[in-house]
Amino acid sequence: MSLLEVSNVESGYGDVLVLHGVDLTVEDGEMVSVIGPNGAGKSTLLKTVAGLLEARTGTVEFAGEDITDTPAEEIIYHGICYVPQTTNIFGNLTVIENLKMGAWALEDAAFEDRVERVYERFPVLEDRPNQRAETMSGGQQQMLAMGAALMLDPDLLILDEPSAGLAPRLIDDVFEKIRDINDSGTAVLMVEQNARRALREADRGVVLELGQDRFEGTGEELLDSEEIAELYLGS
Secondary structure: OOOEEEEEEEEEEOOEEEEEEEEEEEOOOOEEEEEOOOOOOHHHHHHHHOOOOOEEEEEEEEOOEEOOOOOHHHHHHHOEEEEOOOOOOOOOOEHHHHHHHHOOOOOHHHHHHHHHHHHHHOHHHHOOOOOEHHHOOHHHHHHHHHHHHHOOOOOEEEEEOOOOOOOHHHHHHHHHHHHHHHHOOOEEEEEOOOHHHHHHHOOEEEEEEOOEEEEEEEHHHHHHOHHHHHHHOOO
């Protein structure tokens, strides 16, 4: 039994269907990167798993439990946290206030312990607990968004375009932290436009195109595939 099993899912926005029978699995402790051209349905897939969009057909199971169409505010209780590409922090709040917002479902007694664990992983946050988030660099904001999600100690962390808009020197820092999180035992499902980097980091990759899963394999297998390189990696 996989940690996450997406089976024959169709989903979209209003009358527009974006996903057409997508299948996807994530194993316990695995990192899976989803790549594909713009409009392929990558973010739609993440939002459907995270409960932000309803599946028209198909099922989403997590840890053996059917969570299809479970509302986003309840998904966290199943052990899933989602970090969107944009609007993923509260810019007018401080670092510590953002972490408190991330921990809204926690008992007060657990808060300090979780904060310390987040600070150990992201020392840059510990150095500036009272800094307003909107004054931080893009890379620091991304680390804050991941730190807030980790306050609930999820079994699966879902990341939508974690390197979007970052300077090249900051991308390495963010991916290093993502690898760190995964190495600690948290499964990661990630959508990333930087396809080569995403596949290098991933245990397994899935290629979406026109709302369907077209290819799947280890990150190394997809990187070594001439067909994948020509169609999706720009070479």
